[in-house]
Amino acid sequence: MDNTCEDRAMHDDPAPHRLAVLVRDGVLAMELGIVHRLFGQARDAAGRALYDVVTCTLVPGPVRTDADVEVLVRHGPEVLDTADTVVVPASDLDYAPSPPPAGLAEALARIRPDARIASICTGSFVLAAAGLLDGLAATTHWRTADLFRALHPRVHLDPDVLYTAAGRMLTSAGEAAGIDLCLHMIRADHGAAVANDVARGTVVPPHREGGQAQYVRRPVAEPSVSSTGRARAWALEHLHRPVTLRELAACESVSPRTFTRRFRDETGTSPGRWLARQRVERACALLEETDLTVDEVAERAGFGTAGSMRLHLQAGIGTSPTAYRRTFRARPASGGRSGD
Structure with missing residues (x-):
């Protein structure tokens, strides 16, 4: 064997993570595009694709979308046998629930016990109907929350969040929340740097603030209020030190009480929780990109001590x-999953 062949044998490229998108009649075209676009952009340092994204359906052939186009799906449910992750987008039929199509339960049963399963928007109805979400936290589009509760009382529905992750089962809210969920999965598989690159390439934020509660239509109680953006920008510049509610309110020249109300209306969360999440993100970036000690990372991220940072990371991302x-x-590219 020559050296070139020997080197190639010693450094075989790992197989990319196999992701199957299970589409149904009336699939929301935007959601199908989201999955292919985001996971399709994920690359390792050498430019190799980190995911092998394959679309499948119950019966191969033309599949109607919610738009004036059809998609030609060449693969059947056998693809699910080898999938590391299965994503179920929504269908326009989910908004007028009818009996699931023949063969859907059998198709879902083909998914490996260790495979990750995710839904976008009302795709969660499919997972719930199959009993896959019983006893777990899940979400769906806020417009269908009441119907979901009525049909699937054994699922712990949280209609306020953008997505949930309960072990191998993940669900997201509306269509755009599918972006948040896909980025979360990429981040869990390959780290913040890869997920941030995908987000930049798609021109979306790596994280959106708040939950879907901020998008629910409510009566207008007062004229529109000023933004809290200046305060958030100031906080990010001073994340390394304690940041008080009074300081944030002063940035917008309002009282702490008024600032808190406006901040929650605008972001869907409290100033304290927002700051904690920003510190976790800062810590993750420093852990990935620098040689700083854990104590130094904790100080620069504003946690003060390594013990405090450890508690926040465990609560926020489930690891130390x-x-x-x-x-x-x-980390070398891998086809498998981590951080589940």
Whole structure:
């Protein structure tokens, strides 16, 4: 064997993570595009694709979308046998629930027990009908929350969040929340740097603030209020030190009480929770991109101590600073999953 062949044998490229998109009649075209666009952009440092995205349906052939186009799906449910992740987008039929199409339950039963399963928008109805969400936290589009509760009382529905992750089962709210969920999965698989690159390439934020409660139509109680954007920008510049509610309110020249109300209306969360999430993100970036010690990362991210940072990371992303760095810093590309 020559050296070139030997080198190639010693450094075989790992197989990309296989992601199957299970589409149904009336699939929302935007959601199908979201999955292919985001996961299709994920690349390792050498430019290799990190995901093999394959679309399948119950019966291969033309599939109607919610737009004036059809998509030609060449693969049947056998693709689900080998999928590491299965994503179920919504269908326009979900808004007028009818009996599930023949073969859907059998198709879902083909998914491996260790595979990750995610739904976008009302795709959660499919997972719930199959019993996959019983006893778990899940979400769906806020317009269908009452119907979901009535049909699936064993699921712990949270209609206020953008997405949920309960073990291997993940669900997202409306169509655009599918972007948030896909970025979350990419981040869990390959770290914040890869997810941020995908977000930049798609021109979307790596994280959206708040939950879907902020998008629910409500009566207008007062004229529109000023933005809290200046305060948030100031906070990010001073994240390394304690940031008080009074300081944030002063940035907008309002009282702390008024600021808190406006902040929650605008972001869907409280100033304290928002700051905690920003500090977790800052810590993750520093753990991935620098040689700083855990104590130094904790100080620069504004946690003060390594112990405090450890508690926040465990609560926010389910792992410790050391484990996060070991998993994601200069990590070779892998077809498998981590951080589930």
